[in-house]
Amino acid sequence: MKKRATRRNNVAFFPASEQAAGSSRLLLRESDGATVRRTVLPNGLRVISEEIPGSRSVSLGVWAGVGSRDETDQSRGAAHFLEHLLFKGTHRRSALAIASEIDAVGGIANAFTSKEYTCFYAKVLGRDLPVAVDVMLDMTTQPLLAESDIDAERTVVVEEIGMHEDDPGDRAGEALDQAVLVDSPLARPILGTRESIASMNPATIRSFYRRHYRPERLALTAAGAVDHRKLVTMVRRATRDLDWAEATPRKLHRRISRRYRNPATGxxxxxxxxxxxxxxxxxxxxxxxxxxxxxxxxxxxxxxxxxxxxxxxxxxxxxxxxxxxxxxxxxxxxxxxxxxxxxxxxxxxxxxxxxxxxxxxxxxxxxxxxxxxxxxxxxxxxxxxxxxxxxxxxxxxxxxxxxxxxxxxxxxxxxxxxxxxxxxxxxxxxxxxxxxxxxxxxxxxxxxxxxxxxxxxxxxxxxxxx
CATH class of the missing domain: 3.30.830.10 (Metalloenzyme, LuxS/M16 peptidase-like)
Structure with missing residues (x-):
């Protein structure tokens, strides 16, 4: 039988796969009065909030459990490429509309890609959280991924690679990752290469998106001026029209296919x-x-x-x-x-x-x-x-x-x-x-x-x- 948390104060964290779909649970209570709660929706999407007393702003993130280590030789750089493309527009919003709605409430929005996960985030006043939730979930669940946008953004990503190549510290770090991690997928550069980005076709990018941006691979987190129940209602409203089937518990968490042991060759x-x-x-x-x-x-x-x-x-x-x-x-x-x-x-x-x-x-x-x-x-x-x-x-x-x-x-x-x-x-x-x-x-x-x-x-x- 799996070990579960037994206390409500400073409760031990446990994976969402141990929490029943459709349920909510208190995960943590901080000494400053902040409370962390999680709801797992029937489709597997996780909603986690930390309500911080006295806070007037809120930070929101949509996290996908996918990074450069999940790419194949044919999709090198796809995780980061998608990070760019999801800002290019959805079925309801243009790229300008995405930026304008966040700017109009004095917020900030950005994203980053790592070797094991990707995050799209925003920070707004607490009263404007509904705007941020709707925009960020629209971006990450309903992107257009139009061929014209892919071709245009391809050039931007190649320019970013060029900027990275002009930084000796970045070049040294990438070389050391490859030397230490050798044949692990973790050794791959997050940005991909000029060749992989230039040759990546729209079908490859769309397939990568469909495979990894499933609800059971996504988590929405918010901290600050947030009420958990209201947040869950906002998320349900923003995703109600999506064709998402219910997720099985075994799919709720990313699995590492094999344990990688670093060589020590020097x-x-x-x-x-x-x-x-x-x-x-x-x-x-x-x-x-x-x-x-x-x-x-x-x-x-x-x-x-x-x-x-x-x-x-x-x-x-x-x-x-x-x-x-x-x-x-x-x-x-x-x-x-x-x-x-x-x-x-x-x-x-x-x-x-x-x-x-x-x-x-x-x-x-x-x-x-x-x-x-x-x-x-x-x-x-x-x-x-x-x-x-x-x-x-x-x-x-x-x-x-x-x-x-x-x-x-x-x-x-x-x-x-x-x-x-x-x-x-x-x-x-x-x-x-x-x-x-x-x-x-x-x-x-x-x-x-x-x-x-x-x-x-x-x-x-x-x-x-x-």
Whole structure:
């Protein structure tokens, strides 16, 4: 028998597949009086709201459990392409009408695509929530996907790819994803490629939409000045004319077809870049979203490159003055993760920057973190968490990710508790686990001197200067 939540306060989150279609349930009660409720409509569409006392605005998101990892070789870039196309018009609204209705109430609307989900969002005053619900659901459930719009937007997406190619940091990050994730669908670029977008025909895009924008793959989340019952009524009204059959429970949640294990091979990749700076970046396998050591890894990341007091920032920028931008981060997915660090520097300093990066990683693996570093990192994460919780957009996004990606929803107090529970030993252990792997290095810069290439290659065991 599946384990269910047993308390109403700080109730454990559970998948919508365990909730009967047509029912509503209280999921969470925050210490500030906010309440999170979910209704699963008979067709499988999930409606989740967080009513926040005193809020005058509301953030709304329509989430689809589809991203670049769900594409085939023939549909690479389709998830992001659709993100653009759904703003081009519906059977009831033109692209101008979509923009005009949101502008007329002083709202904002946009969208983003990730490797595992897509979100269309808006922020309006609480009184204008009916407008936002109707517009956003109309966009995502009744798009025209006209051939003329597809051809016109194709050029826009190719321009976006070109902009991405002109950013050395983006190029380095994409190369590292491919190096670490190798044959996983997660390694695919979210935007697709110039070739895949140019060759994608309308039939492929429409088929991708019909397959993935089904009600059981969609969730609507709202946070702020929202009444749950009224929101559900708005959603029912906006979708009443759609030909949606009732969903079976087994279809309510996205399934990962197989568990992907990151290889740890290491190596160096070089990319030519005509700009004045050089990007030096490295990455290694991280941890999946639900991994029990992920909170410790987030603390470790803060220590290494998460802020101005981090080791990489202090050493590379403040002490040696080698770079302006220095950072690290961790991307967690359903069944994999990528930890990375990077800096922008002059080409002739690339070897020095990489050497300092590797030295800091070796040091924390060998000696662990200082007690004060762990305390400072936990304080930074906790402060950011609380500050973010004051934004309705952040709370709406947390609800959406819980529904279509993580399968876990924590109260602010619970999330703070997880951070507080991380010990120095926990950080030391996860440093040995993650940072001991051979790093994959990406250098995006000019042709460079042979001396620099040889120096960089010598820093990586088994590296090649070719």
């Amino acid at each position: 190596g160096i990749g070089w990319q030519e870049w005509s700009g004045g700076q050089c990007t030096v970046a490295l990455a290694m396998p991280g941890l999946p979203r639900a991994h029990p050591e992920r909170p410790a890894l987030e603390v470790l990341n803060e220590i290494i490159g998460g802020g101005m007091s981090s080791r990489l920032f202090q050493n590379i920028r403040e002490t040696h003055g080698l770079a302006y931008s220095v950072h690290s981060g961790h991307s967690a997915y359903s069944d994999a993760g990528v930890w990375s660090a990077g800096a922008g520097c002059q080409q002739e300093r690339a070897g020095e920057v990489l050497e300092l990066m590797l030295a800091e990683l070796d040091a924390i693996v060998a000696n662990g973190p200082y007690v004060e570093e762990v305390g400072r990192a936990k304080g930074h994460l906790s402060g950011n968490l609380v500050l973010g919780s004051e934004e309705t957009s952040a709370r709406m996004a947390a609800l959406g990710r819980a529904e279509v990606a993580t399968g876990e929803l924590l109260s602010v107090d619970q999330a703070l508790g997880r951070i507080a529970a991380v010990s120095v030993d926990d950080v030391s252990a996860v440093a040995r686990k993650v940072l001991s792997a051979p790093p994959n290095v990406s250098i995006v810069g000019g042709p460079g001197r042979v001396r620099e290439r040889k120096k960089i290659a010598a820093l990586i065991q088994g590296g090649s200067s070719e």
